[in-house]
Amino acid sequence: MNYRSFQRSDSSTITTKNDASIAGGALQITRDTRNPSFNLPNQSGRAMFSKPFRLWKDDTLASFSTSFLVNISPVRNFTPGEGLAFVIAPDLQIPTGSHRQWLGLTNSTTDGSSSNRFIAVELDTFKQDFDPNDKHIGLNINIVKSNITYNLSDIGVEFAPWTYYTIWVDYNGNAMMLDVYIAQEGKPKPKIPVLRRSINLKEILAQDSYFGFSGSTGASTHQLNSVFSWNLMVEILPSDENGLKFVLLIVISIVAMVIIGLMVVYYLYGKKAEDDLIILGTLKRLPGTPREFRFKDLKKATNNFDMRNKLGEGGFGAVYKGILPKEKIEVVLGVFRRYDKRVLTNESMEVAVKKFTRGNIKGKDDFLSELTIINRLRHRNLVRLEGWCHTNETLLLVYEYLPNDSLDQHLFGRAVRPVILTWSDRYNIISGVASALHYLHAEWDKVVVHRDVKASNIMLDSDYNARLGDFGLARALENSATSYAEQGVAGTRGYIAPECFHSGKASRRSDVYGFGAVVLEVVCGKPALENYNLLVDWVWTLYREGHILQAVDERLATDHYVAEDAERLLMMGLACSHPWPYERPEMETIVQIISRTVGPPLVPPIKPSYVWPMRGPVNDDDSSECSADESLSIIVSSLEN
Structure with missing residues (x-):
């Protein structure tokens, strides 16, 4: 079983309970919005694979191995909590009253009872009286107080909106040993587990048990608990079918193979010819x-x-x-x-x-x-x-x-013969990409949304002129439409506009967001996302402190770039990266800014908070608005942070 991401169609195999849902390409174990009107406190939820697995038979224990990618995102101005857990449980139900410290696992009545029959690996973010600290991973057996724990601060784990972690849980049925590992997304599986425990599954779990996730928030502790991918492999235990059933199985298998063979012949020849004609x-x-x-x-x-x-x-x-x-x-x-x-x-x-x-x-x-x-x-x-x-x-x-590779190869020193791009080259590259996007958005006979604007998709010719390429994700919109919706979120992290994770729509405004990330990369010489830190946040902080020119690539000496133009591009990059899509400039305005026919855009000194639903149009064709109270919450959140 392998979910690279989660779509609404996965509800046929994933059962969600209480406040859990499938949204934004992920399992949202608790509600997936930061808008206060969605009642973030006191939530609990479960998302479970809908079919059980047989985990023991007589004295034989099944081995299993699972890995999953999680994001635990604290909500501004609130204490993070309570936590997220991987769980193996006897059924698909969630106990009533399982919010707050109960993590969707138990409640005040059932906690500690052997009839719970669950094993969980928790990621706990709030310290209860029975917890060792406020950031640990633990193994729970029929109770929310962990049997063993590991302090995640010891290995530098930080839960943040753009920080993702992979967790591996391996169980060896022969050795009756369970191991748990954790690492930042993209890093290899560690050699040493953070948790190790000898467990006899037969003594704890139901013979047929369900795998999945649970989580909760508290009265004053809020966070988003999301699972973005999940891989699970469970050993199939030997069958006890008698010889007659075995013979019947062979006969049925042979007949099925003949039928499948005929279907394959049709597919390889008839269907292939049909597909070829279509293409x-x-x-x-x-x-x-x-x-x-x-x-x-x-x-x-x-x-x-x-x-x-x-x-x-x-x-x-x-x-x-x-x-x-x-x-x-x-x-x-x-x-x-x-x-x-x-x-x-x-x-x-x-x-x-x-x-x-x-x-x-x-x-x-x-x-x-x-x-x-x-x-x-x-x-x-x-x-x-x-x-x-x-x-x-x-x-x-x-x-x-195009002989000079892609833009990222030179900006980040990955080319075989990397060149430090001059200020003139960088300004010209930004101008070229802006011109190309303006053509796609406004000058061709249809609106084309590229959906994957990033440095690695910008090629450089022999004179280091920019050429935007890789139209594999691009979509041409009909005359009456200005956004494109598809299951899943297309693009690359660091360049994807935040509203795309919620609306599932790509628009000209989301292309502008990706362009803004490229602009900042070109001026700063740093990747849009590095070690799970966003470049735009760093530049916005320098701007707030009055030192925005400190963001310019240090490889460009001060006498090798025009300070006025550098500030112009940095301000434009921040404007394009605005969390609110309708505040981003259109490509026509961007082209005018770059050509110096209009001044740089006005940008708030403090980066506004992103909330959902948005006040104003999310995409070019969306005019939905937040209430006055929601608008006020946006402003207050911005000023306080």
């Missing part, structure tokens, strides 16, 4: 259809997709450098001759070949989505499409090759 039909209907390349030519150009030619890899596929001989590029040059110079080597042209690697149906959807959008786009600051290839279930897009 080819779509391609033929595209206005100004780009050139179709032969697979063997692209295979040869990339040296059979040699890893040494690999330029990068993302969620949609890998990109390889290829060299096409002269006779293979005459048509391409003829189509795009009016654009700037090509990369030629000994009468050949270098190209970038994107090979889609996602699952069959989804990969084709991504392929067609990217092709149908970028095919008709014409702008000097967009990566240019040269052609496509579809054969033998392989989907390929061919783009112009």
Whole structure:
């Protein structure tokens, strides 16, 4: 069982109780909003996998291994609490009165009873009389007072809105040993567990038990308890079926295999031909259809997709450098001759070949989505499409090759030959990306929302001009729509606008947020998100203290950049990163700011707090508003912090 994220459709396999829900791509164990009207105090909830697992049979104990990604986010102006727990329980129910210190596990009546039959691994954030401290991980058996604990402060664990942690819980049925590990998201599993305990599951748990999560808040302790991904593997114990049932199972299996075999034959031949016709039909209907390349030519150009030619890899596929001989590029040059110079080597042209690697149906959807959008786009600051290839279930897009890698490679020193970008180059790059986004948002015949504006998707040509690329997540909106909704949150952390986690919608304003993160990265020379700290928070603090120019990349000496322009871009980056989407400038205004035809935007000295629902339109087509009391809570929260 593997949930990389959680969608509403997962309610068919995940049972939620009390205040738990599935929202924002996560399991929200307690309510998922910071708006006071949603009654954050005294909550409790459970989110459990809907089917039980058999954990013991006679004297044999099942082994299991699970890992999950959590975010425990304190609410401003409130004491964090109470906690979140991974739990194995006898049923899907949650005890009444299980808020406050009971963590959704027990209540004042049942706590400590052997009839509870649960084991839990708690992340406790509030010190009760029976707790060792206010930030610990503990193992609980039928009681909320942990049998063993570990002080998380000893390993630097900090619960914050942008801090995520992976927890591993492993149980060896043969050794009857349970181990618990914790690490920041993206870091490997530690070698030494923070908790270790010998446990005989048979003595504690019901034979058929449920896995999941529970949590709670208190009367004056508020926090958000979210699980963003979950992987679970449970050993299947030997069956006690008799020989007759075993023979029947074999016969049924053989018949099923024959039927499946026939279905596979149809799928491989009939369905494949049908899918191919759909894709080819779509391609033929595209206005100004780009050139179709032969697979063997692209295979040869990339040296059979040699890893040494690999330029990068993302969620949609890998990109390889290829060299096409002269006779293979005459048509391409003829189509795009009016654009700037090509990369030629000994009468050949270098190209970038994107090979889609996602699952069959989804990969084709991504392929067609990217092709149908970028095919008709014409702008000097967009990566240019040269052609496509579809054969033998392989989907390929061919783009112009840009020799100076992506922007992040130079900003953060990851390139093979990194270059310290000059101030002139940086200003020009920001200007180019802004021009490209303005074209997508306002100048093309449809509104195109890119949905993944970030430094690694900005390529640099031979003169370090910016080209915005990777349209795998982009969507063209119909004339009457200004936002796009999809299950799950698309994009990259640090560049995703906060409202997207709640509304599930991408809009021009969320693209502006991503652009703001890029602007700050270019000026500061630091990543938008590093060690779970947001760059925008650091820059906003310097601005509040009157030292905003201290944010400029220290590799640029003071005489190598224009202070007035640096302040202009930093203020614009903060304005684009405003937590309230309707306060962000539109791309037309941004282009004017960069061209110096209008002054820098006004930015509040203290970063406003983000709340949900928003006061004013969340997306370009959303005019919902908060009440006056909610507006006041936003202002008060901002002033006090």
